[in-house]
Amino acid sequence: xxxxxxxxxxxxxxxxxxxxxxxxxxxxxxxxxxxxxxxxxxxxxxxxxxxxxxxxxxxxxxxxxxxxxxxxxxxxxxxxxxxxxxxxxxxxxxxxxxxxxxxxxxxxxxxxxxxxxxxxxxxxxxxxxxxxxxxxxxxxxxxxxxxxxxxxxxxxxxxxxxxxxxxxxxxxxxxxxxxxxxxxxxxxxxxxxxxxxxxxxxxxxxxxxxxxxxxxxxxxxxxxxxxxxxxxxxxxxxxxxxxxxxxxxxxxxxxxxxxxxxxxxxxxxxxxxxxxxxxxxxxxxxxxxxxxxxxxxxxxxxxxxxxxxxxxxxxxxxxxxxxxxxxxxxxxxxxxxxxxxxxxxxxxxxxxxxxxxxxxxxxxxxxxxxxxxxxxxxxxxxxxxxxxxxxxxxxxxxxxxxxxxxxxxxxx
Amino acid sequence: xxxxxxxxxxxxxxxxxxxxxxxxxxxxxxxxxxxxxxxxxxxxxxxxxxxxxxxxxxxxxxxxxxxxxxxxxxxxxxxxxxxxxxxxxxxxxxxxxxxxxxxxxxxxxxxxxxxxxxxxxxxxxxxxxxxxxxxxxxxxxxxxxxxxxxxxxxxxxxxxxxxxxxxxxxxxxxxxxxxxxxxxxxxxxxxxxxxxxxxxxxxxxxxxxxxxxxxxxxxxxxxxxxxxxxxxxxxxxxxxxxxxxxxxxxxxxxxxxxxxxxxxxxxxxxxxxxxxxxxxxxxxxxxxxxxxxxxxxxxxxxxxx
Numbered sequence: 106x107x108x109x110x111x112x113x114x115x116x117x118x119x120x121x122x123x124x125x126x127x128x129x130x131x132x133x134x135x136x137x138x139x140x141x142x143x144x145x146x147x148x149x150x151x152x153x154x155x156x157x158x159x160x161x162x163x164x165x166x167x168x169x170x171x172x173x174x175x176x177x178x179x180x181x182x183x184x185x186x187x188x189x190x191x192x193x194x195x196x197x198x199x200x201x202x203x204x205x206x207x208x209x210x211x212x213x214x215x216x217x218x219x220x221x222x223x224x225x226x227x228x229x230x231x232x233x234x235x236x237x238x239x240x241x242x243x244x245x246x247x248x249x250x251x252x253x254x255x256x257x258x259x260x261x262x263x264x265x266x267x268x269x270x271x272x273x274x275x276x277x278x279x280x281x282x283x284x285x286x287x288x289x290x291x292x293x294x295x296x297x298x299x300x301x302x303x304x305x306x307x308x309x310x311x312x313x314x315x316x317x318x319x320x321x322x323x324x325x326x327x328x329x330x331x332x333x334x335x336x337x338x339x340x341x342x343x344x345x346x347x348x349x350x351x352x353x354x355x356x357x358x359x360x361x362x363x364x365x366x367x368x369x370x371x372x373x374x375x376x377x378x379x380x381x382x383x384x385x386x387x388x389x390x391x392x393x394x395x396x397x398x399x400x401x402x403x404x405x406x407x408x409x410x411x412x413x414x415x416x417x418x419x420x421x422x423x424x425x426x427x428x429x430x431x432x433x434x435x436x437x438x439x440x441x442x443x444x445x446x447x448x449x450x451x452x453x454x455x456x457x458x459x460x461x462x463x464x465x466x467x468x469x470x471x472x473x474x475x476x477x478x479x480x481x482x483x484x485x486x487x488x489x490x491x492x493x494x495x496x497x498x499x500x501x502x503x504x505x506x507x508x509x510x511x512x513x514x515x516x517x
Numbered sequence: 518x519x520x521x522x523x524x525x526x527x528x529x530x531x532x533x534x535x536x537x538x539x540x541x542x543x544x545x546x547x548x549x550x551x552x553x554x555x556x557x558x559x560x561x562x563x564x565x566x567x568x569x570x571x572x573x574x575x576x577x578x579x580x581x582x583x584x585x586x587x588x589x590x591x592x593x594x595x596x597x598x599x600x601x602x603x604x605x606x607x608x609x610x611x612x613x614x615x616x617x618x619x620x621x622x623x624x625x626x627x628x629x630x631x632x633x634x635x636x637x638x639x640x641x642x643x644x645x646x647x648x649x650x651x652x653x654x655x656x657x658x659x660x661x662x663x664x665x666x667x668x669x670x671x672x673x674x675x676x677x678x679x680x681x682x683x684x685x686x687x688x689x690x691x692x693x694x695x696x697x698x699x700x701x702x703x704x705x706x707x708x709x710x711x712x713x714x715x716x717x718x719x720x721x722x723x724x725x726x727x728x729x730x731x732x733x734x735x736x737x738x739x740x741x742x743x744x745x746x747x748x749x750x751x752x753x754x755x756x757x758x759x760x761x762x763x764x765x766x767x768x769x770x771x772x773x774x775x776x777x778x779x780x781x782x783x784x785x786x787x788x789x790x791x792x793x794x795x796x797x798x799x800x801x802x803x804x805x806x807x808x809x810x811x812x813x814x815x816x817x818x819x820x821x822x
Contacts, residue, residue: 344677489771
């Protein structure tokens, strides 16, 4: 039986390589956790079904590592067929240097600009009249994931603002649980920082700092409160936090070791993969803030230019497939993210996803992520500062504010 | 190469001189091309880029010393340099000491010597990425050594340096010394075996204790081996990158950041080649200023015997 299958596979593979039009599309991405792998498998399998072209999977742990690899491969002349980025300024120089495939032909044919919503998710892809990337999902970062059982056991309410969190956290700790599951990697520290920032301020302030790069806002009392609140969270994490992966931290909430975790909506995929039910086993609180706002970031794929016509055709086909309604529904349901088009079937959306969709429809509740406004260089400086501040409790808020102001002043 | 040049000058017949020159030129051409092409031109280009405002792609918008100014005003860079010095000095010292002791141990004509030798040298065969990951797991507080020993009953036992910014660098140091001291052992053992047996006999006749013979007679005679070891270890120190990435990612905070990681991060993910090259130039400078003349003195300069 096994032998027969193997034989058939060999013949099949032989036929494929004999066909002239087939191309292998190598895809670099950083979807390596359990829930993410399931989602990327959807894309790979559906693409392989389309024809003779093959999806070659190159999964690299950690976004920054995957992006560095993509950059090096493109600069070194050994570009992959497609690569994942965040919808941001991360790849703008690749567009400027003309290294990416312009997807305008397929975008115009299918009318991407008409159905992709919100339109801001497509903005980073568009430059000088061309469309250079495909947004595949919308992720919002501002979520507090809770273990309902832990909160019931301690006998406190789930917090809906950071003030409430700081009020209940000591009680959770006394009851023997870790109040905040935390992964001490640079990007996660930055992530929590951003969530705290929008949570204790508002959209106007967010834009003044990141969009207008106003040094006065960057050193204001509001910003001081952000640093203070962020710093106050240190005491509620456990000693094993440094270096921990985000999904390991999510697992602490799933298994009831920890009460809550700040993570983007992709954490939903982990809860789902563990067989937990939204709003029954686990809770999802947007914000936490009095008036929660969600950043509309997401993942996008870029397609490096190539002289191989077959590969180019396969790239276009992959781009088109990623946006088709059925794939959007399947992929995003698995991953826990929101689709980039409104006309997809979301009957299977769970309670948490519905909360996100409701906020998405309210334009006042959505904000643009910081990395759409600042370069990766500036972003990295902020990350270094946040990481240093988090790990050095002796660093004064004054000092941190001063450095932060300097970074925002120099930002381009 | 020096010898050939010397011969060609000494030889008086012009025809012969020419032939030797051509063949020696041909023979040294590949090396010369690589040396000039890779080292001189590429290093020069990198240094040049450090005076520009290059982002992800090199450009020539000159900004003078701006990148250096920003570099030395960046606390991450300053911390990286401090880390490198602390790590480098301790790493070389511990490797030399432990390598020497292992070599002396094997020099006692112990049984299963080849077995021990393989055992000691084995970590060196392992890549730094694997080394980093394995030690990261061992130092993980809830999974690693600490957890195992605490479960055996010693509840107050603590061994999780990587989660504490104050000790994380020493966690990296342990992994690095574990990996590299085998190499020093192999070099030292070769050095010990090269010591003339007559010296041992003479020392024994004089009634000098074994440990004193090792310390005051044998060790000074192994100067060339020591220098080789230090050079090899120092090269490993300056370029330390993979171990950090695998074991700590530079964290917690900035506590295990290293200059090489600063350079790589900035020329790739962060898209600031100008700043990255300024950092790379700063890494080259001490090598040229200190190590260059020292190597010249030890190796290149003809001996005066």
